[in-house]
Amino acid sequence: MGKVELFVGPMFAGKTTALIRRVKELQSQDKKVKVFKHCIDDRYAEESICTHDKSSFNAFNLRSLKEADVSDADVIVVDEFHFFTSELIDYCEQWKSSGKHVIMAGLDLDHLGYPIKFRDSKKDFEDLRKLSDEVTFLKSRCAVCGKEATMTERIAKNDDYFLVGSAESYRPVCKEHHPRWKS
Numbered sequence: 219m220g221k222v223e224l225f226v227g228p229m230f231a232g233k234t235t236a237l238i239r240r241v242k243e244l245q246s247q248d249k250k251v252k253v254f255k256h257c258i259d260d261r262y263a264e265e266s267i268c269t270h271d272k273s274s275f276n277a278f279n280l281r282s283l284k285e286a287d288v289s290d291a292d293v294i295v296v297d298e299f300h301f302f303t304s305e306l307i308d309y310c311e312q313w314k315s316s317g318k319h320v321i322m323a324g325l326d327l328d329h330l331g332y333p334i335k336f337r338d339s340k341k342d343f344e345d346l347r348k349l350s351d352e353v354t355f356l357k358s359r360c361a362v363c364g365k366e367a368t369m370t371e372r373i374a375k376n377d378d379y380f381l382v383g384s385a386e387s388y389r390p391v392c393k394e395h396h397p398r399w400k401s
């Protein structure tokens with residue numbers, strides 16, 4: 219049996235940075251690591267994972283996890299898992315039971331403050347959390363008060379549930395300053 223490890227939190231919490239650090243650590247232990255991300259995320263570059271400070275790491279861009287060749291990998295890494303459909307849950311279970319070590323990073327909550335839905339809306343983060351062995355919750359800084367932020371607020375005027383964006387569209391906030399909770 220393999221295992222599933224997650225790095226989650228709001229936007230700008232250093233999830234990708236944590237992922238890159240973990241990948242480098244495993245590579246130094248001679249593990250064969252393969253990194254994947256959804257091709258929807260072309261915010262900075264093709265073929266590489268980028269953090270917001272632009273440090274990067276080579277990755278395979280995919281439209282679907284069906285395209286992921288993991289036969290020669292000990293460790294399977296997926297960045298921004300929330301861009302995939304709920305097929306991610308099935309692949310995760312499959313990889314785990316075939317003995318792979320799976321590491322993923324993404325958002326745990328959507329901009330409304332609820333567990334984020336995968337892109338076919340059939341499953342959400344709670345389904346992923348249930349099959350995970352280790353979850354690291356990372357925090358950002360609240361854009362309003364500067365305290366620890368665990369949530370993401372959408373500042374762009376757009377009601378589509380799925381909106382790919384960065385600092386122009388979203389900001390990290392604490393629970394007190396998130397629209398779901400503030401009075």
Ligand SMILES: [Zn+2]
Binds near residue numbers: 393
């Ligand atoms: Zn705040």
